[in-house]
Every structure is written in C-alpha cells, then in structure tokens.
Amino acid sequence: MAELTQIPKTEELKNEYEIVEEIKNLLGSDLLEYKVPRVNRVWITVPNGKHYKVAEHLYKKLGVWFISTVTGLDLKDHFEVLFHLLDMQRKVEITIKVPVSKDKPELESLTDFYPGANLYEREVYDMFGIVFKGHPNLKRLLLAETFPKGEHPLRKDWTPDKWDPKKVQLIQRKPILPEETSDYVLQVGPQTPTLKEPMNFEVIVDGEIVVDVIPHIEYNHRGLEKAFEQRTFIQGIYMAERVCGICSQAHTLPYCDAVEQLLGVQVPPRGKYIRTMVTEFNRIHSHLLWIGVACHLIGWDTMFMYSWRDREVILDLTDLVCGSRVTAAINTIGGVRRDITDEQIHKIRKGMDILEKRTKTYKKIVLEEDTLLKRAVGVGYLNPSYLKAMSAVGPVIRGSGVKTDVRYDDPHFGAYDEIPFNVCTSDMCDIAGRLVVRVDELIESINIVRYILDHLPSGEVRVKVPRKVPPGEAVSHNEAPRGEVFYYIKSNGTDKPERVKVITPTMANLLPIIESCKGHYIADFVLNFGSIDPCIACMCRTTFTDISKSKPKQWIWTDEQMRQYGIEWYQNRGWRR
Amino acid sequence: MSKLVDWARRSSPWLLHFNSGSCNGCDIEILAALMPRFDLERFGALLKGSPRHADVLVCTGPVTRQQAPRLRRIYEQMPEPKFVMVVGTCGSTGGVFRGCYNNAEGIDNVIPVDVYVPGCPARPEAIALGAVKLLEKLKNAQKQARGEK
Numbered sequence: 001m002a003e004l005t006q007i008p009k010t011e012e013l014k015n016e017y018e019i020v021e022e023i024k025n026l027l028g029s030d031l032l033e034y035k036v037p038r039v040n041r042v043w044i045t046v047p048n049g050k051h052y053k054v055a056e057h058l059y060k061k062l063g064v065w066f067i068s069t070v071t072g073l074d075l076k077d078h079f080e081v082l083f084h085l086l087d088m089q090r091k092v093e094i095t096i097k098v099p100v101s102k103d104k105p106e107l108e109s110l111t112d113f114y115p116g117a118n119l120y121e122r123e124v125y126d127m128f129g130i131v132f133k134g135h136p137n138l139k140r141l142l143l144a145e146t147f148p149k150g151e152h153p154l155r156k157d158w159t160p161d162k163w164d165p166k167k168v169q170l171i172q173r174k175p176i177l178p179e180e181t182s183d184y185v186l187q188v189g190p191q192t193p194t195l196k197e198p199m200n201f202e203v204i205v206d207g208e209i210v211v212d213v214i215p216h217i218e219y220n221h222r223g224l225e226k227a228f229e230q231r232t233f234i235q236g237i238y239m240a241e242r243v244c245g246i247c248s249q250a251h252t253l254p255y256c257d258a259v260e261q262l263l264g265v266q267v268p269p270r271g272k273y274i275r276t277m278v279t280e281f282n283r284i285h286s287h288l289l290w291i292g293v294a295c296h297l298i299g300w301d302t303m304f305m306y307s308w309r310d311r312e313v314i315l316d317l318t319d320l321v322c323g324s325r326v327t328a329a330i331n332t333i334g335g336v337r338r339d340i341t342d343e344q345i346h347k348i349r350k351g352m353d354i355l356e357k358r359t360k361t362y363k364k365i366v367l368e369e370d371t372l373l374k375r376a377v378g379v380g381y382l383n384p385s386y387l388k389a390m391s392a393v394g395p396v397i398r399g400s401g402v403k404t405d406v407r408y409d410d411p412h413f414g415a416y417d418e419i420p421f422n423v424c425t426s427d428m429c430d431i432a433g434r435l436v437v438r439v440d441e442l443i444e445s446i447n448i449v450r451y452i453l454d455h456l457p458s459g460e461v462r463v464k465v466p467r468k469v470p471p472g473e474a475v476s477h478n479e480a481p482r483g484e485v486f487y488y489i490k491s492n493g494t495d496k497p498e499r500v501k502v503i504t505p506t507m508a509n510l511l512p513i514i515e516s517c518k519g520h521y522i523a524d525f526v527l528n529f530g531s532i533d534p535c536i537a538c539m540c541r542t543t544f545t546d547i548s549k550s551k552p553k554q555w556i557w558t559d560e561q562m563r564q565y566g567i568e569w570y571q572n573r574g575w576r577r
Numbered sequence: 578m579s580k581l582v583d584w585a586r587r588s589s590p591w592l593l594h595f596n597s598g599s600c601n602g603c604d605i606e607i608l609a610a611l612m613p614r615f616d617l618e619r620f621g622a623l624l625k626g627s628p629r630h631a632d633v634l635v636c637t638g639p640v641t642r643q644q645a646p647r648l649r650r651i652y653e654q655m656p657e658p659k660f661v662m663v664v665g666t667c668g669s670t671g672g673v674f675r676g677c678y679n680n681a682e683g684i685d686n687v688i689p690v691d692v693y694v695p696g697c698p699a700r701p702e703a704i705a706l707g708a709v710k711l712l713e714k715l716k717n718a719q720k721q722a723r724g725e726k
Contacts, residue, residue, distance in 0.1 A: 327698065
C-alpha cells in the first residue's frame with residue numbers, strides 16, 4: 001500500500017487540511033493515502049469497510065449532506081469505488097476511494113446517510129457488478145432488457161456481443177399489481193432525459209390520485225462512458241457535447257477543466273471569460289426552452305410560441321460566436337477555439353437588451369397570470385429537508401429555498417470566481433417556485449453576460465497543450481441549466497482516457513420528483529414531471545393501473561392524450577386558458 | 578377519389594416524431610423548425626402523437642438496443658403509404674456514436690428510410706429542405722401508383 005503523501009500546508013488549503021485532520025484522527029493508521037492536489041479538492045483512500053465510518057463522521061459531525069455521485073473503476077487487478085461528496089460549508093469536494101477485490105466485489109452501501117446515492121450505486125452495480133450491501137433496491141438500472149444477464153460492459157475484459165437490430169425482441173412488461181410493485185424498478189439513464197426524450201413511466205393510480213410512479217429510462221443508454229475510453233481526449237470533447245444536445249456547453253466545460261487539471265495548464269483569462277459567456281448562453285436558451293415547454297404542457301401554446309421565438313435570439317448569438325446553433329463546440333483543451341470581435345460584442349449587447357425586455361415580461365406573467373398560477377401554485381410540493389437528503393440539484397432544490405449552486409459552492413472552473421452573481425432561490429417549494437427560479441436565473445445570466453462583455457480581458461484565448469495526458473485523476477463539475485454536471489477523468493499517460501464518468505442532473509432529481517407526484521391528481525403529473533425539465537416523449541406511453549376497481553384495469557396513453565386530459569380536467573373545474 | 582386522397586396527403590402530411598436515443602440536439606431543432614420562425618407548418622405538416630395517424634415518421638438518434646424493437650413496432654403501426662425521414666448524422670450512419678456497444682448505427686439498419694437529413698444537429702433549414710424533398714418523393718410515388726408519368 002502507498003505511503004502517506006506529504007504536502008506542505010499553506011494558508012489557502014486550511015479547509016482542506018481541516019477535513020484531512022478529522023479523518024486522520026478518526027482512522028489513524030487505517031487512512032491509506034490522502035492528497036490535496038489543489039484548492040477545493042481532497043482525496044482519501046480508505047480500506048474496504050472503513051468508508052462507512054468515514055461517511056458517518058462526515059455526515060453527522062461535519063455536516064456534509066451532498067453526494068455528487070459514485071464512480072466505479074476497473075484497475076485490472078482490482079476494482080475501485082469512489083464516493084464523491086461535496087462539502088458546501090467549506091467548499092471542498094471530498095472523494096473517498098475504496099479498493100474492492102475482484103474475487104469478492106462487495107462493499108457497504110452509503111444509502112443509510114445519503115439516500116440520494118440510491119441510483120448512483122445501482123449504476124455502478126449495473127456497469128461493474130459490484131454489490132452494495134444494505135442497498136434497498138439493488139437492480140439493473142440502465143442496460144436494455146435484452147442485454148445478456150451477468151455481463152457488465154464497463155469491465156475492461158468485457159467484449160460486446162453481436163446483436164441484430166432487426167431481430168431484437170420486444171419484452172412485454174408484466175402488468176403491475178400493487179402487491180408486486182416492489183418487483184419493479186426505477187431506471188434512469190446516464191444522459192439528461194429532457195424534451196421528447198424516450199422514457200417510460202408506470203404510474204399506479206387510485207382513482208385519480210397517483211399512488212406510485214415507476215419510470216423506465218434505459219431507452220436512451222448509448223454506452224457513452226465506454227466510448228470515451230476508445231477515443232482520444234480531443235475527440236472526447238465532442239462526445240461530451242453529445243451527452244445532451246441541450247446543455248452541450250455545460251458538459252464540455254467540466255470535461256475540459258478536468259483534462260486541464262491533469263495537464264496542469266491554466267486557461268488564459270480571455271479564454272475563460274468566453275467559455276463562461278457561452279455557458280450562460282446555453283443556460284438562457286435552455287431556460288427559455290423550458291418555459292415554452294411548461295406552458296405547452298398546460299395547453300397554453302401562445303406562450304410556447306413566444307418563448308421559442310425569443311429563444312431564436314440566443315441561438316443566433318451562439319451561431320455568431322461559435323458557428324453552430326445548438327452544439328457550440330467552442331471549448332477545447334487549453335482554452336476556446338475562437339476569439340470574439342468588437343462587432344460581435346456589439347451584437348451580443350443588442351441581443352441581451354431584447355432578451356432582458358422579454359424576460360421581464362415573462363416574470364410578470366409568471367407572477368400574475370392566472371392561467372399559469374392555477375396549475376402551478378401548491379402543486380408538486382417538495383420539502384427542502386427531503387431534497388437535501390436526496391441530494392437534489394439545480395432549480396429543483398433552489399425552488400425549495402436551499403441555496404446551492406456549483407458556480408457558487410466550487411467556483412474554480414470557468415471564470416465564476418471573478419464574476420459577481422446571485423444564487424436565485426424561492427421559498428414556494430412547488431412548480432411555481434421552480435418557474436420563478438428559472439426566470440430569475442435568466443435575468444442573472446443576462447447580467448453575467450453583460451459583466452463579461454464589460455470586463456473582457458485582452459490577450460490569448462488558448463494555450464497549446466500536448467496530446468498525451470500524464471497519468472492521474474481529476475474531478476470537475478459545472479452548474480448546467482438543470483443542475484450539477486459532474487465529470488471524473490482518469491488518465492494513463494496515453495492520448496486516451498482510462499475512464500470518464502459523467503453524471504447528469506436529472507438522475508439526482510428523479511427520485512424527489514416521483515415523491516412529489518404521489519398524492520396528486522393524474523392531471524398534474526405531466527407538468528410536475530416537466531418541472532424538473534425532462535419531457536415525456538411522444539412515443540413513450542404511460543401505463544396506468546387503477547387499483548380502486550376490484551379487477552385492476554390498465555390503459556395506455558401517449559404524452560399528447562395525457563396533456564389533453566390534464567387540460568380538460570382543469571377546464572371542467574373552471575380553469576380557462 | 579384516389580386523386581383527392583393523394584392531394585390531401587401531399588398538402589397535409591402528418592408527422593410523428595420519434596427519438597430512438599439521440600442527444601436531443603436534433604429533436605429541439607425539429608421543434609424549432611415547427612416554430613414561428615421557420616414554420617414547417619406552412620407546408621401543411623402537423624406533428625401528431627400517435628403512429629396510427631401519421632404519414633411520415635421523423636426519426637432521430639442511432640437506435641439504442643432498447644429502442645430498436647419499439648421503433649420497429651411504431652413503424653408497423655403506421656398505415657400505408659408511409660415514409661421515413663431521418664434527421665441527424667447519428668440517425669443516418671451512427672455518427673459520433675459509431676462503435677458504441679449499445680446502438681444499431683443508423684435507423685436504416687432497423688427500418689427502411691426515404692430521406693436522410695445530415696447534420697449534427699441538423700439545422701431547421703435543412704430539416705425544411707428534407708421535408709420538401711420528401712413531399713416531391715411522395716408526389717412522384719403517387720403519380721407512379723396511378724400510372725402517370
């Protein structure tokens with residue numbers, strides 16, 4: 001086992017060493033290794049079995065309540081499981097490494113303290129076959145039903161089987177009965193399930209009240225994490241961009257940041273500012289898209305058209321700066337690919353003026369228009385302490401008044417440590433709260449873009465970097481429009497990464513939102529689910545089971561029928577468009 | 578009578594949008610094409626929710642393993658004559674996802690395709706052009722079926 005690494009203490013790393021000292025006092029000689037590679041990062045290696053004690057201490061004594069994700073690693077002779085925790089008070093990202101033997105791949109689950117780790121641990125189980133003892137529902141998460149049993153694709157010795165797309169069988173799910181619900185599984189993919197995304201929910205209802213929701217989201221699993229390992233670091237940027245087409249820029253920023261940490265290069269200030277600006281463009285376009293979709297879901301298509309029309313302004317600006325409407329492709333390792341000119345700056349300012357005017361109108365609409373308020377106020381209530389326990393992220397948790405934002409909690413990516421901005425929150429805890437937060441964030445993003453244009457440093461926009469990346473590992477994250485996007489990258493000294501782990505915000509928000517659907521009417525289900533910013537795809541039907549009848553009855557609706565049902569249900573009760 | 582039906586179909590093709598595992602980039606561009614600025618609806622196109630109502634299947638994504646049988650079933654549920662339009666590079670060839678273990682590398686490996694719109698993601702202008710090309714194809718197919726030149 002490795003010896004203790006000695007790093008000289010400095011004043012800036014006070015918080016980091018405070019945590020290391022705590023763990024040292026707790027474990028003594030059981031602490032195998034620790035390192036503090038830079039500000040805001042602590043890596044701890046502990047033997048299998050001790051991680052439970054460490055997590056208990058961190059959770060109970062130090063108040064670390066947020067788990068970013070759980071990563072699995074195949075190191076040929078043994079596995080490693082990494083728990084990534086974020087300490088919001090001290091602004092430190094803590095990674096607990098646990099070596100696990102290949103003969104007996106078992107370790108204790110941390111769901112006792114972090115129920116939000118539920119899906120993350122299941123993903124590791126699915127991809128590596130590592131068993132988490134004490135996990136409430138350890139089942140496959142995102143591989144297809146037809147995937148061979150007992151195979152785990154992210155193991156290094158796994159070879160893909162040949163499957164014929166023309167012959168894959170459709171496996172019909174068994175009809176669900178309430179007694180059997182524990183046999184059914186929540187499934188979430190590694191990508192953000194958003195607009196028109198393939199997703200399936202099994203909603204168990206009692207009359208008109210939703211009792212339980214079982215989503216199936218393995219439809220969109222493309223095997224991206226394996227694909228990262230087969231591509232070079234530069235190609236990886238474009239893979240990262242296509243994890244999700246809507247928050248594409250939000251993915252490349254942490255990816256490039258993590259690789260830059262491994263290379264030990266600093267992005268020139270101008271490059272950092274341009275990156276940050278395009279990330280904010282991304283947020284503006286995503287939030288406008290969401291406002292439109294939310295209004296479409298309640299049947300208010302006029303507003304849908306308005307917000308999508310205004311969204312074209314920001315897409316044009318992205319096109320102007322980056323050369324493409326949706327996937328910006330402006331980030332590269334070491335900086336950005338293009339500089340911006342004075343003429344472009346002028347056009348961006350003009351665009352921001354238009355958007356600010358429109359956003360203020362939207363804010364007025366959100367706060368005053370009955371069409372929206374009657375569907376949104378008091379619906380989908382989420383308790384802040386429950387959200388904290390589940391490690392929810394983004395506008396969902398901020399809509400319940402918890403002030404967390406990766407840009408604020410760990411600002412050392414992009415230029416967020418130099419830019420003043422507010423973290424928008426709302427105390428309403430319902431769909432209206434999430435709406436208000438998103439509209440406020442639009443205004444905040446416009447102000448950030450303006451600040452960047454006013455304070456744009458001069459000089460280079462990128463530095464040249466070598467193709468080969470020295471061995472090491474790094475984590476980085478970013479506040480995507482929907483919440484935290486997290487990247488873990490391990491390099492082995494070649495031009496290809498050893499492992500890239502991606503986690504997206506919907507994974508964290510899915511379990512809380514299911515909780516908020518329970519006890520509400522079916523009519524509210526679509527908007528409620530929409531409020532975390534995914535959308536039920538057209539193809540993807542919702543199966544309903546009515547348990548109030550003596551013989552359970554099942555029927556299937558498309559998204560469109562469901563939306564229509566919601567609109568009519570409210571119209572019959574006096575709600576008018 | 579068949580002439581009337583053909584005219585109606587040509588003037589107002591109903592679309593069904595299906596995401597077979599894409600990154601959403603193309604999907605939001607398809608929607609953007611239907612929005613006020615590009616307004617695909619001026620060609621009479623209308624987005625529908627059910628495959629049983631649709632004439633044209635607008636498809637995105639490289640077809641994941643879980644989606645392949647579902648895509649086939651949706652295609653089989655559509656009434657004849659039916660057309661398939663693929664939007665995006667990954668739907669045409671697998672694109673950036675080529676070589677991934679969990680996808681079929683293109684929609685034409687699962688169902689027959691009439692029009693390909695490349696681009697990653699395809700721009701709304703390209704999608705509109707693809708729709709116009711498809712309408713021409715439809716017109717020619719109708720003429721052929723009636724035995725006209």
